[in-house]
Amino acid sequence: MNDNVIDELKKVLPEDRILLQEPMRLHCSFRTGGPADLFLRVSSREELEGVLRILRQAQVPTYLLGRGTNVLVADEGIRGAVVTMTDRMDRIEVSGNTVTAEAGAPLSRIAAAAKDHGLTGLEFAAGIPGSLGGAILMNAGAYGGEMKQVVREVTMLKSTAASDQGSSGTEDTVVTIPGEEMEFGYRTSRVKTEGGIVLSATFALEEGDPAEIAAKMEDLAARRRDKQPLEYPSAGSTFKRPEGDFAGRLIEEAGLRGFSIGGAQVSEKHCGFVINRGGATSADVMAVIDAVRARVFETSGRMLEREVIYLGM
Ligand SMILES: Cc1cc2nc3c(=O)[nH]c(=O)nc-3n(C[C@H](O)[C@H](O)[C@H](O)COP(=O)(O)OP(=O)(O)OC[C@H]3O[C@@H](n4cnc5c(N)ncnc54)[C@H](O)[C@@H]3O)c2cc1C
Structure with missing residues (x-):
């Protein structure tokens, strides 16, 4: 550099x-x-x-x-x-029925802050290990909940052309976009399709009973522990859910439970997760992903779409 x-x-x-x-x-x-x-x-x-x-x-x-x-x-x-931004751009503020968090804040802490203030609506997010920024880009969701349902507005940094900055000139502008205009869809949003950097977001929640909120979170956490290979490194569900089916079911049907290349493996516990069994390289993970897609296509005619984002390749 x-x-x-x-x-x-x-x-x-x-x-x-x-x-x-x-x-x-x-x-x-x-x-x-x-x-x-x-x-x-x-x-x-x-x-x-x-x-x-x-x-x-x-x-x-x-x-x-x-x-x-x-x-x-x-x-x-x-x-x-x-x-x-995950180190320190992670402030969370609760005011009335709204929670505002900076992009680097972990979803688990945002959900916990909502619970501590007796606010319901973010229980689904407590077990998603990402930050607010990643969750907005992905419209993260689980167990019937998704960002789309609770985001009131998102503040972002957008690059815009600047006429006074010469030929290559762009400048950053802060914009606040209402939730309805975020174009949230299944694991996508306007941040994914148009670019931009999430700075913070505000959630509109409802008053609830703290004990019930805590019980729901504990129930969802238990379901995760029961079904997901949380003991191994992974990026969660590797593939998007194909319409009307489940990636894990198609992968299992293709005979790929436990299929591995190098240190990467289709989880035996949950076929929708590719895991690092130990010593995997990213090339191993990619090879398993490619092999799974090809084999599932052969056996079911369905082409799985990756949910995991490749960076630097
Ligand atoms: C065990 C496990 C379980 C999981 N369960 C779920 C689940 O139930 N539901 C679910 O939806 N996901 C799940 N995930 C996936 C993941 O946690 C989510 O997609 C999460 O929202 C990603 O957030 P992140 O901060 O880790 O983003 P990263 O992985 O760091 O980044 C993802 C993308 O977001 C971009 N990005 C990050 N921050 C910003 C920002 N501030 N502004 C603009 N772009 C940004 C990055 O450039 C990248 O393109 C799981 C993952 C694991 C490992």
Whole structure:
């Protein structure tokens, strides 16, 4: 990485939050992936904007990372910069029936804050291991709940053309978008299709009984522990649910329960999860994903779509 870029970054970010050649396996739930040239931990919108301006001017490819629970990073790592807000841009505020959280806040903490204030609606999110930013991009959901049902508005940073910044000029604008205009769909949203960076979101919830909310969360957590291979690194469901069916059922029917390549395996506990059994590379995980898609297509005529996002490849 160009020394000038690093010198510039040091003006907007403390040095201990500028990491060079940072192994991405430390930041992804699959526990695979090579080093990112630059790994930047921002703690405020001002820092984020400063970092983005410098990276853009220097034309450094830039990737955003939440808690890394839905991504697979190339074994070769990432040529460019990874920016994360999960360290300190994670404030949560409760006011009346609304909860506002910053992009780096873990969903589990947001759901817990809602519960502690007797607010119902986010129980489904308590066991999803991602951050708010990743959850908005993915319209994360579980057990009949999804972001779409509870998000009142999302505040984002959008890149727009700036007429006063020369030929390559773009600038970042903060916009607040109502939930109904977020184009939330199954594991997608307008952030995924149009780009942009989630800064924060506000949830509109309802008053509920704290004991009932806690009991529902515990019930869903028990269902997860019972059905999902939580003891192994993974990115949760590897494939999207095909219409009218389940990826896990199709994979099992194709005879792939326990199928493995290198250290990656179709979970024996839940066929919809590809897991890292130990020592897997991202190439192993990708090879299992490709083999599963091909075999399921042969046996059922259905082409599974990946839910996991590939980063740096
Ligand atoms: C054991 C396990 C269980 C899971 N169960 C579920 C489940 O029940 N339901 C479900 O929906 N998902 C589930 N997941 C998947 C994952 O937790 C969700 O998709 C989650 O929303 C991803 O959030 P993240 O912060 O980890 O995002 P990351 O994986 O870090 O990133 C995902 C995408 O979001 C982008 N992104 C991250 N932050 C921002 C931001 N601030 N602005 C714009 N883009 C951003 C990244 O660039 C990337 O493209 C599970 C994963 C695991 C490991």
